[in-house]
Amino acid sequence: MSDESVILAESAPLDLRLSEAELAATRDHLVSFVDRMVDRAGADGAVLGLSGGIDSTLTANLAVEALGADRVHGLVMPSEVNAADNMSDAERVARDLGIEYDVIDIGPIYDAFVEAFPDEATEQRVETDPLRTAAGNVRVRIRAVLDYFVANAENRLVLGTGNRSEALTGYFTKYGDGAVDCHPIGNLYKQQVRQLAAHIGVDDDLVTKTPSAEMWLGQTDEEEMGLGYDTLDAILALHVDGPLSRSATVRALDVTAEQVDRVVDLYEMSAHKRSMPPSPDPLYL
Numbered sequence: 147m148s149d150e151s152v153i154l155a156e157s158a159p160l161d162l163r164l165s166e167a168e169l170a171a172t173r174d175h176l177v178s179f180v181d182r183m184v185d186r187a188g189a190d191g192a193v194l195g196l197s198g199g200i201d202s203t204l205t206a207n208l209a210v211e212a213l214g215a216d217r218v219h220g221l222v223m224p225s226e227v228n229a230a231d232n233m234s235d236a237e238r239v240a241r242d243l244g245i246e247y248d249v250i251d252i253g254p255i256y257d258a259f260v261e262a263f264p265d266e267a268t269e270q271r272v273e274t275d276p277l278r279t280a281a282g283n284v285r286v287r288i289r290a291v292l293d294y295f296v297a298n299a300e301n302r303l304v305l306g307t308g309n310r311s312e313a314l315t316g317y318f319t320k321y322g323d324g325a326v327d328c329h330p331i332g333n334l335y336k337q338q339v340r341q342l343a344a345h346i347g348v349d350d351d352l353v354t355k356t357p358s359a360e361m362w363l364g365q366t367d368e369e370e371m372g373l374g375y376d377t378l379d380a381i382l383a384l385h386v387d388g389p390l391s392r393s394a395t396v397r398a399l400d401v402t403a404e405q406v407d408r409v410v411d412l413y414e415m416s417a418h419k420r421s422m423p424p425s426p427d428p429l430y431l
């Protein structure tokens with residue numbers, strides 16, 4: 147069994163599932179949020195990146211429910227490190243929803259970036275950290291530039307797809323997938339994202355797909371974070387968002403103190419990603 151399947155085989159230590167009535171209320175709440183955001187901005191619609199993952203799939207579904215298919219524009223943006231299956235899933239989502247979408251190969255844009263960089267060795271070293279992450283972040287930020295081009299050109303808002311598990315751990319690229327106008331699913335833990343997606347009828351293969359940022363070939367969120375989402379969500383809900391102490395969390399979830407500490411570290415180290423860039427207090431002379 148690979149490391150990844152060990153992580154995915156973990157049983158959920160805390161049941162965060164919503165009831166059917168709560169799912170229905172959540173769906174209405176998020177749909178009206180999207181509608182309100184676009185309306186208050188005086189925008190004509192929304193644009194979002196479609197990756198074939200569950201976060202963008204759910205967000206696209208909610209956007210279509212809020213705005214109608216004719217006011218949602220999807221961008222499928224493959225690169226050399228995206229699995230072809232994910233890109234065809236992204237196109238399937240757009241087609242099934244009946245939205246306008248473009249497929250934009252970001253490979254040449256990324257290559258131009260690397261070639262323009264003065265360090266000739268950059269290209270050779272990008273497959274090992276820290277350059278692997280830096281290079282992956284470039285791809286993510288290129289997508290943000292394209293999202294905003296469409297938003298500017300077509301008077302749309304950029305919909306983010308971040309969920310609460312990612313926000314609290316800083317598991318996103320600053321000014322990359324974090325560069326958006328709002329995050330409709332930003333208050334749902336990852337397992338609630340899956341549950342809401344299943345509730346609204348998203349295909350099962352998309353609901354159960356292994357989450358991946360696809361910053362490099364074969365990347366998975368859970369492997370990189372060193373924690374399964376079910377464990378992560380449970381620790382976030384009880385300890386970071388909730389009132390339980392470190393030791394009470396260890397007892398309640400049957401997790402290790404190291405796992406709780408890891409989550410707290412991720413949370414604390416990423417505080418800068420959850421606030422506006424600070425300036426010094428004003429100096430009144």
Ligand SMILES: Nc1ncnc2c1ncn2[C@@H]1O[C@H](COP(=O)(O)OP(=O)(O)OC[C@H]2O[C@@H]([n+]3cccc(C(=O)O)c3)[C@H](O)[C@@H]2O)[C@@H](O)[C@H]1O
Pocket residue numbers: 279283286312316317318319320321322323358359360361367370418
């Ligand atoms: N204390 C501090 N105060 C203010 N700024 C601080 C800072 N510490 C770092 N920084 C700044 O933040 C930068 C690091 O942040 P960042 O550039 O985001 O880079 P970083 O957090 O290193 O990498 C992004 C992480 O998010 C994951 N990700 C990215 C995109 C999508 C998804 C997904 O789930 O799909 C996941 C990715 O796999 C990776 O683990 C530093 O280079 C520095 O500029």
Ligand SMILES: Nc1ncnc2c1ncn2[C@@H]1O[C@H](COP(=O)(O)OP(=O)(O)OP(=O)(O)O)[C@@H](O)[C@H]1O
Pocket residue numbers: 194195196197198199200201202203221222223224225228289307323356357358359360367
């Ligand atoms: N190849 C891509 N084309 C278009 N958009 C992308 C691509 N890769 C990532 N994105 C955008 O970046 C967002 C963040 O990626 P992330 O992996 O967190 O979400 P996801 O792929 O929708 O779901 P999961 O986390 O389960 O993989 C995506 O939801 C999508 O909006």
Ligand SMILES: [Mg+2]
Pocket residue numbers: 197199200357358359360
């Ligand atoms: Mg993904």
